[in-house]
Amino acid sequence: MTYLLNDPTKFADELAEGFVAVHRDKIYAVDGGVIRLHKAKPGQVVLMIGGGSGHYPAFGGFVGQGLAHGAAMGNVFASPSAQQICNVAQVVDAGGGILFCYGNYAGDVLNFNQAQQRLRAMGIDVRSVVVTDDIASASLAEKHKRRGIAGTLPVFKAAAVAADAGKSLDEVFRIATEANERVRTLGVAFSGCTLPGASEPLFEVASGKMEIGMGIHGEPGISRMDAPSADGLAEILVNRLLDETPSMIEDRRGARIGVILNGLGAVKYEELFVVYRKIDQLLSGHGLTIVEPVVDELITSFDMAGISLTLFWMSDELEKTWLAAADTPAFHRGNVVHSNENKADSLQLGNQHRLKTGSAISQAAATVVLAVLEAAYAAIDVKQEELGRLDAIAGDGDHGIGMQRGLAAAVAAAKEALDAKAGAGTLLTVSGDAWSNRAGGTSGALWGVILRNIGSALGDEAKPDVTAIADGITAALRGVTDLGKAQLGDKTLVDVLHPLSVSMDSSASRNLSIAAAWNAAADVADAAAQATENLLPKIGRARPHAEKSIGTPDPGAVSMALIVRSIAIALKKHCAPFEN
Numbered sequence: 001m002t003y004l005l006n007d008p009t010k011f012a013d014e015l016a017e018g019f020v021a022v023h024r025d026k027i028y029a030v031d032g033g034v035i036r037l038h039k040a041k042p043g044q045v046v047l048m049i050g051g052g053s054g055h056y057p058a059f060g061g062f063v064g065q066g067l068a069h070g071a072a073m074g075n076v077f078a079s080p081s082a083q084q085i086c087n088v089a090q091v092v093d094a095g096g097g098i099l100f101c102y103g104n105y106a107g108d109v110l111n112f113n114q115a116q117q118r119l120r121a122m123g124i125d126v127r128s129v130v131v132t133d134d135i136a137s138a139s140l141a142e143k144h145k146r147r148g149i150a151g152t153l154p155v156f157k158a159a160a161v162a163a164d165a166g167k168s169l170d171e172v173f174r175i176a177t178e179a180n181e182r183v184r185t186l187g188v189a190f191s192g193c194t195l196p197g198a199s200e201p202l203f204e205v206a207s208g209k210m211e212i213g214m215g216i217h218g219e220p221g222i223s224r225m226d227a228p229s230a231d232g233l234a235e236i237l238v239n240r241l242l243d244e245t246p247s248m249i250e251d252r253r254g255a256r257i258g259v260i261l262n263g264l265g266a267v268k269y270e271e272l273f274v275v276y277r278k279i280d281q282l283l284s285g286h287g288l289t290i291v292e293p294v295v296d297e298l299i300t301s302f303d304m305a306g307i308s309l310t311l312f313w314m315s316d317e318l319e320k321t322w323l324a325a326a327d328t329p330a331f332h333r334g335n336v337v338h339s340n341e342n343k344a345d346s347l348q349l350g351n352q353h354r355l356k357t358g359s360a361i362s363q364a365a366a367t368v369v370l371a372v373l374e375a376a377y378a379a380i381d382v383k384q385e386e387l388g389r390l391d392a393i394a395g396d397g398d399h400g401i402g403m404q405r406g407l408a409a410a411v412a413a414a415k416e417a418l419d420a421k422a423g424a425g426t427l428l429t430v431s432g433d434a435w436s437n438r439a440g441g442t443s444g445a446l447w448g449v450i451l452r453n454i455g456s457a458l459g460d461e462a463k464p465d466v467t468a469i470a471d472g473i474t475a476a477l478r479g480v481t482d483l484g485k486a487q488l489g490d491k492t493l494v495d496v497l498h499p500l501s502v503s504m505d506s507s508a509s510r511n512l513s514i515a516a517a518w519n520a521a522a523d524v525a526d527a528a529a530q531a532t533e534n535l536l537p538k539i540g541r542a543r544p545h546a547e548k549s550i551g552t553p554d555p556g557a558v559s560m561a562l563i564v565r566s567i568a569i570a571l572k573k574h575c576a577p578f579e580n
């Protein structure tokens with residue numbers, strides 16, 4: 001467990017602040033993460049990585065010469081938001097395109113994909129390589145579903161070296177993809193971890209037992225056994241990994257491999273060396289040549305007791321990238337020559353534009369939208385704990401806090417936008433950005449999409465009407481399903497958003513007033529949220545524990561119904577400027 005902290009909700013921000021203060025000679029803090037202090041060459045490809053906090057040195061610790069150009073750093077165990085990723089990406093962009101490289105987790109995939117879409121829309125070329133090295137998390141046939149753990153390092157290194165050598169984005173993508181095809185990791189755990197400020201461990205392993213293949217956030221492993229000796233564990237890890245020698249390795253004898261023995265948090269270096277001693281003997285005994293092994297903490301999980309072993313089966317090309325010099329806060333190899341000439345000086349976000357001023361009628365509507373957001377915040381605030389409990393049944397328990405954090409940020413952004421005389425559309429757009437930026441997680445990203453789509457439909461000129469709102473909700477539904485891929489019946493907020501959209505369309509065709517339309521929508525949303533009780537989750541974090549959730553409605557569906565109801569009530573009071 002963590003002994004030293006102030007306010008648990010500020011833990012991730014405060015650790016990032018201290019981390020940057022230690023490494024001012026190598027990195028620079030930007031909104032959403034960190035970037036290399038030394039700038040990339042104009043026109044070159046840059047490597048951008050990222051993930052949740054709580055896994056140090058992953059991911060900020062791998063930013064620096066010879067490794068990543070930038071990293072987005074999320075909250076504790078939560079992916080960075082698309083906005084954070086975009087912010088960091090825009091600053092590191094050197095004009096030659098960006099490779100996103102990160103471990104395969106649903107929240108990270110969702111947010112990086114969304115950031116990729118947005119950056120492409122700005123004319124920045126972005127491609128992604130999602131690392132899938134954890135052999136315990138899916139079969140080889142479904143390698144694309146595997147999680148990413150310590151094998152991320154050789155993939156990052158391959159991409160970074162190729163990018164700094166001036167290769168094209170296609171080439172950097174190809175090399176990183178090949179590195180991912182050739183890396184395999186297996187981890188074991190003897191205990192779970194306790195998040196900062198929490199009173200209970202997030203997950204547990206029975207005493208004296210070892211879980212093989214447990215994920216770094218407590219994702220279930222493939223088997224459980226009595227904890228072996230150090231040598232016994234080395235044998236288990238080596239044998240299982242050799243069983244999955246990549247098919248392109250024709251002859252294992254004489255093959256050259258990079259080896260990483262990673263401590264997950266509570267295992268001492270001395271213990272790692274005892275285990276490594278046997279790993280070295282076993283691999284050499286199989287005729288393999290070990291090239292520059294790494295025994296260190298590279299991707300951790302607070303006080304989780306466990307280790308992972310990674311084998312990186314190198315080609316000549318990849319061996320050069322593995323051996324190349326690097327100098328980052330947490331990873332050093334060889335000698336990196338720094339030149340002071342390319343030190344970052346003026347790091348400003350290129351697109352910090354002023355908000356567009358709305359028409360008088362749209363500014364009036366924006367006042368109502370702010371009131372609506374405040375009402376939604378109040379409705380979620382009182383139900384925060386209950387939403388957390390619903391999410392804890394099959395998910396990770398953060399839905400209440402996430403929604404609260406997101407809505408608080410949305411309200412604050414809306415107030416600023418109103419002061420800047422924004423119309424209703426812009427106000428909703430910046431509120432959506434603020435929401436997804438602060439909330440993180442899956443629902444944060446999706447609510448950002450919802451607000452931005454409704455904002456686009458309302459615009460900053462016209463008086464909002466039910467048709468524009470209905471169009472906005474239809475677009476929001478499309479945006480949410482494009483991004484999250486959930487279908488009706490998957491037990492997500494889509495099960496409320498879809499009938500809500502149908503209801504709004506019907507109200508528009510019947511020429512109902514805005515207040516009447518939201519009133520009808522609130523009844524539909526309540527019933528739809530309640531009906532998710534009997535569904536089985538097929539997507540998102542709740543999926544692995546699907547059956548546990550039968551009889552409990554989906555938290556995201558419930559919070560959406562609460563918000564729709566609060567809008568209906570607020571509009572009864574405030575909708576005068578909208579109606580004729």
Ligand code: ADP
Pocket residue numbers: 107391395396397398399400402403440441442443444446480483484485486491492493494539540541554555556557
């Ligand atoms: P996380 O799942 O990242 O912890 P939250 O707990 O804040 O995020 O939100 C969980 C809710 O998000 C779920 O109850 C569900 O309604 C919604 N959700 C999760 N995945 C998806 C998806 N792919 N599409 C639509 N909604 C989703």
Ligand code: MG
Pocket residue numbers: 391395396397398399441541
């Ligand atoms: Mg959750």
